[in-house]
Amino acid sequence: MNRAGRRRDFRACRVVVIAVIWSSCPAVAAVAALANAPSKITLCDGTTAGAICVPPRASAILLHAAAVMQQGVERLSGRRPKLIEGNPEGCSLVLSVKSAAADVLTPSECAAMGDEGYVAKIAATRHGPQMLLIGGSDRGVLYGAGRLVDLNLQASGDQVTLSAEKTVQAPALALRGNYTLACWGKTHLYTRNDWRHIFDTMSADSMNVVMFWLSGLFPSQKQPESVVYPETKIGVDDVRAMIRHAHQRGLRFLLGSGIFAWFGVDNLAKKYPETCAAGSGGMCPSNPLARKLNREYLLEMLDAFPEADGFFLEIRDEYGPCLCPVCQRRLDERGSRQYGQAELSFLRELTAEVWRRNPEAIFISTVGYGDESNAAHSDDVLFYQGIRQMHDPRLFWLVCRGNWDFPSADGRQPLRNFSANMLQWTQYYRLSVSDIGQWIRRSQEAGCQGFCPALEPGFCSASWYSEDVPYPVDAIPYAVTRFAYREYCWTPAMSAEALRCRLSKRFFGPDASAHLADDLLGLFDLIRTQSQDQGLSGGSPWPRGCLARLIDEAEKGQDKMERSETAPIVPRSRLAALAALVQQRAPELDRMEQRLSAAEPGLSARGLETLALMRRALADTRRELCLEPKAAERVRRTADRLNHLLADRRKAMPAAVQATSQWNDTKYPAENVLDGDVDTSWLCPDRSALPQTLTVTLRRKQKIDYVRIVQGNYHPAYNSRAYRVESSADAATFSALFNGELPNRPGAAHVERFAPVEAVAVRVVITSVYPNVEYSSPSLAEVDLGLGPRSCLSPEKR
Numbered sequence: 001m002n003r004a005g006r007r008r009d010f011r012a013c014r015v016v017v018i019a020v021i022w023s024s025c026p027a028v029a030a031v032a033a034l035a036n037a038p039s040k041i042t043l044c045d046g047t048t049a050g051a052i053c054v055p056p057r058a059s060a061i062l063l064h065a066a067a068v069m070q071q072g073v074e075r076l077s078g079r080r081p082k083l084i085e086g087n088p089e090g091c092s093l094v095l096s097v098k099s100a101a102a103d104v105l106t107p108s109e110c111a112a113m114g115d116e117g118y119v120a121k122i123a124a125t126r127h128g129p130q131m132l133l134i135g136g137s138d139r140g141v142l143y144g145a146g147r148l149v150d151l152n153l154q155a156s157g158d159q160v161t162l163s164a165e166k167t168v169q170a171p172a173l174a175l176r177g178n179y180t181l182a183c184w185g186k187t188h189l190y191t192r193n194d195w196r197h198i199f200d201t202m203s204a205d206s207m208n209v210v211m212f213w214l215s216g217l218f219p220s221q222k223q224p225e226s227v228v229y230p231e232t233k234i235g236v237d238d239v240r241a242m243i244r245h246a247h248q249r250g251l252r253f254l255l256g257s258g259i260f261a262w263f264g265v266d267n268l269a270k271k272y273p274e275t276c277a278a279g280s281g282g283m284c285p286s287n288p289l290a291r292k293l294n295r296e297y298l299l300e301m302l303d304a305f306p307e308a309d310g311f312f313l314e315i316r317d318e319y320g321p322c323l324c325p326v327c328q329r330r331l332d333e334r335g336s337r338q339y340g341q342a343e344l345s346f347l348r349e350l351t352a353e354v355w356r357r358n359p360e361a362i363f364i365s366t367v368g369y370g371d372e373s374n375a376a377h378s379d380d381v382l383f384y385q386g387i388r389q390m391h392d393p394r395l396f397w398l399v400c401r402g403n404w405d406f407p408s409a410d411g412r413q414p415l416r417n418f419s420a421n422m423l424q425w426t427q428y429y430r431l432s433v434s435d436i437g438q439w440i441r442r443s444q445e446a447g448c449q450g451f452c453p454a455l456e457p458g459f460c461s462a463s464w465y466s467e468d469v470p471y472p473v474d475a476i477p478y479a480v481t482r483f484a485y486r487e488y489c490w491t492p493a494m495s496a497e498a499l500r501c502r503l504s505k506r507f508f509g510p511d512a513s514a515h516l517a518d519d520l521l522g523l524f525d526l527i528r529t530q531s532q533d534q535g536l537s538g539g540s541p542w543p544r545g546c547l548a549r550l551i552d553e554a555e556k557g558q559d560k561m562e563r564s565e566t567a568p569i570v571p572r573s574r575l576a577a578l579a580a581l582v583q584q585r586a587p588e589l590d591r592m593e594q595r596l597s598a599a600e601p602g603l604s605a606r607g608l609e610t611l612a613l614m615r616r617a618l619a620d621t622r623r624e625l626c627l628e629p630k631a632a633e634r635v636r637r638t639a640d641r642l643n644h645l646l647a648d649r650r651k652a653m654p655a656a657v658q659a660t661s662q663w664n665d666t667k668y669p670a671e672n673v674l675d676g677d678v679d680t681s682w683l684c685p686d687r688s689a690l691p692q693t694l695t696v697t698l699r700r701k702q703k704i705d706y707v708r709i710v711q712g713n714y715h716p717a718y719n720s721r722a723y724r725v726e727s728s729a730d731a732a733t734f735s736a737l738f739n740g741e742l743p744n745r746p747g748a749a750h751v752e753r754f755a756p757v758e759a760v761a762v763r764v765v766i767t768s769v770y771p772n773v774e775y776s777s778p779s780l781a782e783v784d785l786g787l788g789p790r791s792c793l794s795p796e797k798r
């Protein structure tokens with residue numbers, strides 16, 4: 001039987017079976033008793049554990065909902081409620097879907113619940129109070145179970161109670177899920193069980209779709225060269241098992257791939273160079289062979305994973321447009337080009353083909369790149385008009401890079417004017433909880449169908465754990481990100497205070513003192529922000545142990561500096577930043593630890609669980625930031641020693657150099673222009689505002705008749721262009737010596753000779769850089785000045 005047929009049969013069967021059972025069900029008959037029922041049930045007390053009832057032959061999703069409840073009670077009390085199939089009599093909790101429990105619901109409750117909402121009512125029965133958890137569908141029951149365990153389940157003494165949720169709860173956004181990248185860092189090494197656990201947590205976050213990246217991992221038979229990670233731990237059988245597991249957790253599973261670019265497709269472009277795009281990476285969307293290869297690759301994937309629910313497709317735009325004459329053909333006066341139409345026609349052809357094979361398949365395709373696409377569709381009115389015409393309900397658009405409006409013939413228009421199926425995206429793991437709420441609120445207000453943020457720990461995770469296999473999704477900080485995401489998806493308008501209350505309930509229990517939630521959020525924010533500080537880490541994602549290595553290197557470098565005046569300077573601003581951090585954070589974390597220890601005796605089982613999470617996060621944070629006493633002492637000592645060494649060296653130098661900005665100076669400080677080494681460069685931070693100025697100040701006034709400057713030697717993307725050189729006889733007022741433009745070639749040198757002038761300082765003002773797709777900033781490799789054959793800077797070396 002094909003998949004679609006099987007699903008339809010399953011639905012019909014479930015409704016009939018449950019309705020038959022429930023028509024003789026005492027709980028459902030006891031509607032009249034609902035009005036005066038108590039507000040909570042007891043799921044276990046000192047002697048007995050209650051029972052949870054599911055309908056006979058319950059789906060895997062309903063059984064998982066019951067298991068979520070059982071585990072929740074067991075975690076708080078050590079006792080696991082029994083699971084009963086079919087007979088609700090005497091059970092404390094009964095799980096059901098609205099189609100089988102219509103008698104207990106008002107029509108407005110039924111309507112408000114939709115497919116994925118729920119209500120938790122209590123009826124008085126002759127065996128005592130009984131809670132009915134009724135979902136709009138199996139998914140609704142599952143989400144209800146998860147949220148009730150987190151927010152309404154309470155342990156007090158021997159008792160575990162569950163309070164009702166009498167008003168209908170329903171998510172505000174229809175599509176919720178992760179854009180899940182299994183292609184960066186070490187994520188291709190996660191096993192199927194690692195992914196199963198991650199899917200479990202997605203369902204705990206009430207997500208209903210996973211866009212799972214497979215391009216470059218998928219072992220294509222037709223195009224074996226497309227495989228980027230032959231060592232991946234997930235083969236076809238594993239992925240199929242993962243898809244089945246996703247379904248058992250209420251998640252639709254979409255096969256993720258780039259089109260005309262990214263990973264597996266990039267490898268195909270290498271194999272078939274005639275398909276390559278002009279002036280950018282990836283393939284040309286107008287090229288017939290490129291279209292054929294992309295189509296075949298995706299259809300082979302579909303054949304290999306027949307259980308999948310559709311595709312997640314990342315269009316090639318982030319590479320910038322293809323500049324071939326066909327793609328660049330202008331279609332109107334506004335700037336629409338064939339490039340966009342080629343992309344859309346490919347998508348139309350692919351969706352038609354896939355829907356012939358599986359009419360239920362859904363597609364999520366990325367759209368809305370801005371500057372990072374080199375303006376691929378900036379004025380491409382016909383591209384967005386094409387999207388407006390593609391209104392099949394099975395086709396969704398994931399808006400990347402925070403764009404909220406698109407160009408049209410009548411100017412820019414809000415997202416909802418282009419499609420009812422817009423979804424928003426961002427890297428939510430980078431955000432504070434209030435910013436997560438802000439994104440979700442804005443998505444809802446903009447009429448988006450969903451908010452599907454990135455899970456891409458191998459690329460970045462804003463934590464210490466990007467390199468862990470697997471990424472600890474239950475640890476702090478991600479546990480907090482997940483919780484905020486879920487709760488704002490259900491209540492976008494929630495105030496910051498209300499979120500903090502829910503967070504406190506979820507992580508510490510209803511009676512916990514307020515400072516615990518504050519400390520949890522404080523720790524979350526600290527890890528999130530410090531781990532994203534590349535000036536400190538020197539890289540992204542956070543390289544585990546990077547600061548301990550920095551100290552090791554600094555100590556070795558300082559030994560060399562002591563032995564030789566020309567030894568390279570160890571990375572001083574990173575070291576200074578680390579020393580400042582140690583001074584501030586070490587006592588802060590000590591105080592937090594003391595507050596937690598003081599609170600420990602009064603904590604509930606829930607609070608103790610969180611305490612263990614926080615202690616792990618504290619220990620890892622201390623280790624990564626060198627805050628442990630011994631490491632902190634080494635940081636202080638090394639920073640002091642460097643200051644002394646630098647002071648000695650400055651006294652010996654014939655000149656000093658200063659720049660208006662410099663990238664993290666591990667490798668790119670302004671001093672690099674005076675070191676006589678063209679391989680080392682001064683580099684400004686990416687996209688620095690212009691102009692940027694580099695000033696060389698001599699120890700004493702001297703006559704000079706030449707200045708030599710050398711183009712940066714880091715990367716062609718960071719080439720300086722126009723510049724002005726000025727000199728000063730008093731280090732205060734500068735007058736122009738000459739203007740110029742450096743060639744767009746790393747290491748290109750220019751020497752300018754002029755009538756001798758008296759100077760104590762010379763500065764290079766960089767007024768423009770060479771344009772580049774994504775990155776640009778001024779850089780220089782060397783600056784030299786002198787008279788005749790002699791350099792003023794380092795005479796013995798030049």
Ligand SMILES: [Zn+2]
Pocket residue numbers: 277278284285286287322323324325326327328
């Ligand atoms: Zn082209």
